[in-house]
Amino acid sequence: MRLTDEELAMRAGAFGPAVQWAIEHQIRVGRYLGADDFVPVTQAHIMADTESLGVAGVEWLEGWARLPAAQRRVRVPTITDPRGTDFAAAARLKQQPWMLDLERRAIAAFEALGILMTDTCINYQTIMPPVHGEHVAYGDTGVVIYCNSVCGARSNFEGGPSALSAGLTGRTPRYGYHLDERRRATLVIHIGATPRDLNDWGALGGIVGRLAGDYWQVPALVGLDRVPGSDEMKHFGAALASYGSVALFHMVGITPEAQRLDDMLPQGDIPTHDVGDADIRAFHAAYAKDIDKVDLVVFSAPQLSLVEMRQVADLLDGRRVTIPLLAITSPQVKPDADRMGLTRRIEAAGGTVLAGMCFYQSYAREMAEANGWQRLATNSAKLTNIIGGYGYRPALMSMEACVAAACAGGVIGARNER
Amino acid sequence: MSGRVFYAAAGMGAKVRAPALVAKDGFSARYDLDRIKGVFSRPQHKLAGESYVGRVLVLDAAKGGVATAWMLYEMKSRGVMPAALVLNAVNPIMVQGVALADFTMISGFEEDITQAIASGAMVEVDPTGERPCIRML
Numbered sequence: 001m002r003l004t005d006e007e008l009a010m011r012a013g014a015f016g017p018a019v020q021w022a023i024e025h026q027i028r029v030g031r032y033l034g035a036d037d038f039v040p041v042t043q044a045h046i047m048a049d050t051e052s053l054g055v056a057g058v059e060w061l062e063g064w065a066r067l068p069a070a071q072r073r074v075r076v077p078t079i080t081d082p083r084g085t086d087f088a089a090a091a092r093l094k095q096q097p098w099m100l101d102l103e104r105r106a107i108a109a110f111e112a113l114g115i116l117m118t119d120t121c122i123n124y125q126t127i128m129p130p131v132h133g134e135h136v137a138y139g140d141t142g143v144v145i146y147c148n149s150v151c152g153a154r155s156n157f158e159g160g161p162s163a164l165s166a167g168l169t170g171r172t173p174r175y176g177y178h179l180d181e182r183r184r185a186t187l188v189i190h191i192g193a194t195p196r197d198l199n200d201w202g203a204l205g206g207i208v209g210r211l212a213g214d215y216w217q218v219p220a221l222v223g224l225d226r227v228p229g230s231d232e233m234k235h236f237g238a239a240l241a242s243y244g245s246v247a248l249f250h251m252v253g254i255t256p257e258a259q260r261l262d263d264m265l266p267q268g269d270i271p272t273h274d275v276g277d278a279d280i281r282a283f284h285a286a287y288a289k290d291i292d293k294v295d296l297v298v299f300s301a302p303q304l305s306l307v308e309m310r311q312v313a314d315l316l317d318g319r320r321v322t323i324p325l326l327a328i329t330s331p332q333v334k335p336d337a338d339r340m341g342l343t344r345r346i347e348a349a350g351g352t353v354l355a356g357m358c359f360y361q362s363y364a365r366e367m368a369e370a371n372g373w374q375r376l377a378t379n380s381a382k383l384t385n386i387i388g389g390y391g392y393r394p395a396l397m398s399m400e401a402c403v404a405a406a407c408a409g410g411v412i413g414a415r416n417e418r
Numbered sequence: 419m420s421g422r423v424f425y426a427a428a429g430m431g432a433k434v435r436a437p438a439l440v441a442k443d444g445f446s447a448r449y450d451l452d453r454i455k456g457v458f459s460r461p462q463h464k465l466a467g468e469s470y471v472g473r474v475l476v477l478d479a480a481k482g483g484v485a486t487a488w489m490l491y492e493m494k495s496r497g498v499m500p501a502a503l504v505l506n507a508v509n510p511i512m513v514q515g516v517a518l519a520d521f522t523m524i525s526g527f528e529e530d531i532t533q534a535i536a537s538g539a540m541v542e543v544d545p546t547g548e549r550p551c552i553r554m555l
Binding site for chain 2: 361
């Protein structure tokens with residue numbers, strides 16, 4: 001990689017050992033992935049829940065946090081993905097003291113590094129959405145795909161160590177979606193039926209993700225009959241990134257880099273696929289075919305917007321849940337939900353509102369064992385994809401069907417009426 | 419099959435020898451593994467129930483989210499980890515995680531590497547040469 005004088009100085013240790021480690025890490029990653037040089041970034045976003053970090057990762061962070069202040073502070077605004085708990089509700093979730101202790105240690109280390117503890121995976125809805133063409137270093141695949149595709153920003157998936165590196169150096173290796181040539185479509189998806197509910201958008205994302213297959217594929221969707229809203233884009237993108245490891249999509253006539261299909265097509269033929277209503281139904285049906293009752297309902301992954309919080313509150317008005325129902329949002333949305341009475345309405349019906357965490361990032365396996373949870377209903381296709389690895393049996397259903405199940409002792413009625 | 423060599427587009431880490439564990443399926447530490455028990459835990463994964471500890475994982479593509487970037491380091495700290503990763507296609511997360519953990523990985527082959535190597539075969543993964551490779555022993 002070509003290095004500037006400043007980058008050479010970083011590598012030589014002129015800015016201290018944290019920056020030296022960071023630029024060396026970025027050079028190793030950049031070389032592997034074919035970067036010629038670095039590109040400056042304006043923001044970084046770090047995924048670093050302690051279930052991922054473990055004790056070893058927290059101790060590693062604490063090592064940097066002990067450096068003198070001038071050697072440990074990030075250079076560009078650096079924010080965080082959801083944490084592993086909502087401290088106010090940890091006892092209700094039966095999370096253990098050691099989990100909370102590890103979380104507190106991680107938070108203290110991040111704060112010492114100058115990182116803003118936003119604890120959100122919907123920063124594009126609540127903090128500071130990037131602008132078209134802005135180079136950023138975001139963690140959380142849902143954040144990356146939304147910001148690349150809907151905002152026209154430029155980021156690769158930056159895992160915690162690399163996002164932290166970008167914060168410390170103010171740059172990232174220039175490969176992948178920082179480059180024009182990587183942003184062209186590699187497959188075209190003809191949509192036969194525009195999804196209606198959020199779970200349908202997630203299902204469509206999952207189907208396209210499976211068709212795409214890997215990180216370097218860029219699907220272009222053709223045939224949607226309306227412009228999806230932010231929450232619909234959020235669920236679609238999060239599922240596409242989860243099932244396919246995809247970081248960028250185009251919707252022709254909708255997203256900013258694909259006003260016409262020709263704008264994003266490479267020379268020559270590329271694969272095309274048709275996806276219709278039957279595919280979306282089959283996607284739902286494939287999960288938990290034999291489940292007729294669930295132990296809990298989770299709205300999470302991504303965190304809920306204020307609009308989704310109101311939808312949950314509206315559905316619960318005048319009803320009473322008889323199994324746990326968790327509505328998980330960001331620390332930025334939560335005060336508005338409190339102020340507008342949404343939290344009160346959800347909790348009056350027996351639901352639980354959580355903030356700053358995400359279900360699968362919060363010791364999901366241990367929570368399952370402590371609470372006797374196994375069968376889970378959600379309207380998040382992303383959560384459906386992830387949570388099986390933690391021992392749950394998920395059912396993907398509409399928000400309405402999830403709430404109905406929560407109010408019927410977990411019994412599933414019409415799973416996905418359209 | 420002994421002695422056959424398959425060259426990769428890129429590699430990182432030290433040379434290792436171990437038995438292969440192979441499947442035409444993806445890989446994500448968060449989605450697919452019970453990292454405490456050291457087994458594949460996602461029921462839909464083709465290696466569900468199999469121990470990955472000390473094995474060279476030969477899989478199709480890196481999948482899922484960003485957590486693997488931390489998890490490989492954590493897995494290595496406890497010694498409950500594969501010997502190496504061999505993938506047809508990586509994503510940046512896998513590369514970042516391998517870089518943090520000083521782990522061994524090679525990726526990018528002219529053929530489908532999951533069809534070329536049998537589970538249980540003893541292999542050597544060598545990212546240190548001019549051309550990273552996996553060699554049948």
